[in-house]
Amino acid sequence: MSDETPICSAKGCRTAAIWVLAWNNPKLHTPERRKTWLACEEHREHLSQFLGVRGFLKDVVTLDEWERDRGGSAADG
Numbered sequence: 001m002s003d004e005t006p007i008c009s010a011k012g013c014r015t016a017a018i019w020v021l022a023w024n025n026p027k028l029h030t031p032e033r034r035k036t037w038l039a040c041e042e043h044r045e046h047l048s049q050f051l052g053v054r055g056f057l058k059d060v061v062t063l064d065e066w067e068r069d070r071g072g073s074a075a076d077g
């Protein structure tokens with residue numbers, strides 16, 4: 001186990017993340033590529049809307065679910 005707590009990606013927010021927003025910018029990324037943003041309960045809606053209006057949002061799952069599926073950390077730049 002790591003003692004590194006995943007933190008929400010919203011600007012200025014230091015709350016522990018609960019959600020993983022998986023996204024892809026087709027202009028920058030190959031279709032299989034997934035970038036991830038982390039979100040607390042409060043910012044999930046805001047961040048997913050930001051990605052959604054641009055057509056980037058692929059998936060929103062809980063951090064637990066994401067780590068179980070990926071077998072690793074959600075951190076991705």
Ligand SMILES: [Zn+2]
Binds near residue numbers: 009010015041042
């Ligand atoms: Zn937040």
